[in-house]
Amino acid sequence: MPSSNTEVVIVGAGAAGLAAGRRLHEAGVPCLILEARARRGGRAWTVVESGLALDLGAGWLHSADRNPWADIASQQGRSIDKTPPPWERPSIEDRFPVADQRDYFRAQRAFDERLEAEADREPDRNAAAFLEPGCRWNALMDAVSTYYSGAELAQLSARDLASYREDNANWRIVGGLGTTIEAHGANLPVELQCTVRRIDHTGRRLTIETTKGNITADRAIVTLPSSLLTQPDLFTPALPDKAAAAAGLPLGLADKMFLSLEGAEEFAENSRVFGSIDRVDTGSYNVRPFGWPMIEAYFGGQLAWRLEEGGDAAFLDYATSELTEFFGASFARRIKLLRLNRWGADPFAQGSYSYATPGNADSRTALAEPVDDRLFFAGEASSLADFSTVHGAFATGVAAADAVIAARKD
DSSP states (O other), rough: OOOOOOSSEEOOHHHHHHHHHHHHHHTOOEEEEOOSSSOOOTTOOOOEEEEEEEEEOOBBTTTGGHHHHHHHHHHTTTTTOOOOGGGSSSEEESOOOOHHHHHHHHHHHHHHHHHHHHHSSSSOOGGGGGGTOOTTTHHHHHHHHHHHHHHHHGBBBBHHHHHHHSSSOOOOOOHOOOOOOOOHHHTSSEEEEEEEEEEOOOSSEEEEEEETTTEEEEEEEEETTTTTTOOSEEESSSHHHHHHHTTTSSSEEEEEEEEEEETTTSSSSTTEEEEEESSOOOOOEEEGGOSSSSEEEHHHHHHHHHHHHHHHHHHHHHHHHHHHHHHOOOGGEEEEEEEEOOOOOOOOTSSSSSSTTTTOTTTTHHHHOOTTEEEEESSSGSSSSSSTHHHHHHHHHHHHHHHHHHHOOO
C-alpha cells in the first residue's frame, strides 16, 4: 500500500474511477485509487489473442462525436475506425430478405417513436408495453434489447430507456477501447488487487477497510457497479437509500465470444447475421470486424445468464448450433473459440451494465447524490442519459471529482 493516509480515496479503477483520478491529479489533489482486480479498466478489458485486440467488455465509442474517449484515443495516437456499425447495415440476406429487414427497421423505429412520445406518462411502465401487439418482429426487438440493455424489454423502465441519449455516431478503436481506458490511468496512484470491504464514515475522517489494510481519507468517490452497492455491510453507518437506488438499477448481462473463422474472406467486412429472427433467445454474429478473420458473437439477457451456467462450452455449442443452421453443418469445422469473458460470473462486476426496472427511473439521480459532502458516487449507473456507456462513466467520474474540489473550498 503506497500510503494508509490520503485526502481522497477512489474506489474502482474503471472508466469513472480513472476519469475522477485524472481530474484530481491534474488539480493537485492527493488521491489513491483502489482496485480489486489485477488490472485497470473495470468492465472495459482488451486482450490480445492471435495478434488481434479483442474488447471483452466495452468496445464501442457510442455518441462518438461527443465522446471524450475518442479525443483521448486520438491523443494517445490510436487508430479509430469510423465504419458504420453492423446494426446500421443490412444483415446477410439468407433467410432474412432485404424486404423483411426494411420491415423490421420500420417496426423498430415505430417502437422507438411510441416510447419517446409516451414514456413520461404515469405510471412508469415496462418497455414491452410499447410493442405493437402481434407484430412479427417483437421477438427480434426483444432480442436486440438484450444486446444494448442486457435485459428483455419487460424488465426495463420505459421512462429510463426513453431518456437514453444516442447521437448515432458509433466508432471503434482498432487497438481496443479497454487498452485506451487503461492507459488513461498511467502514472495515477492505483493500488491493484485491493478489495474494499467497508467504508466507515462514522468519525471525522473516513476509514476505508481493505484486504491490504485500513486507509484514512477526508473524502471518497465510490465507482462500484450498482450490483455491488447493494452489499449490506459496505457502509457504516448503512446507507439504505443508496442500497435501494442501486437495487432499482440492476446490471443486465451481455457477453461477447470471439471465434476464429477459416475462409473468412468469403464474407464482407463488418457483416452481421442473427441466429434467429423469430425468437428472443438468439445470438448476434458480427462477421469480420475490422476485416479480421473472426466472428464477434453477442449473447444477452436471460439467454446469456443461462449459458453462463454451462461455462465456455455452452456458449460455443449454442453459437455452433445457430451458425451451422444458417451456413451448413461443415461450418462447425471453420470456427474455433478465441476468447470469452463471462461478466455475470465476475465477482467484481456481476453483470455488464445497468438498466432501471419499471418505477425506478429516478434511481439514477438518487444514486449520484453525495452524502455529507464526504461520499461521492460515479459510474455508468449514475448517468441520467448516457448510462451503460464508458462516456457516461467518464462524465460522472469527472463530475464527482469536480464536486470534491468544490467541497474542499467550502
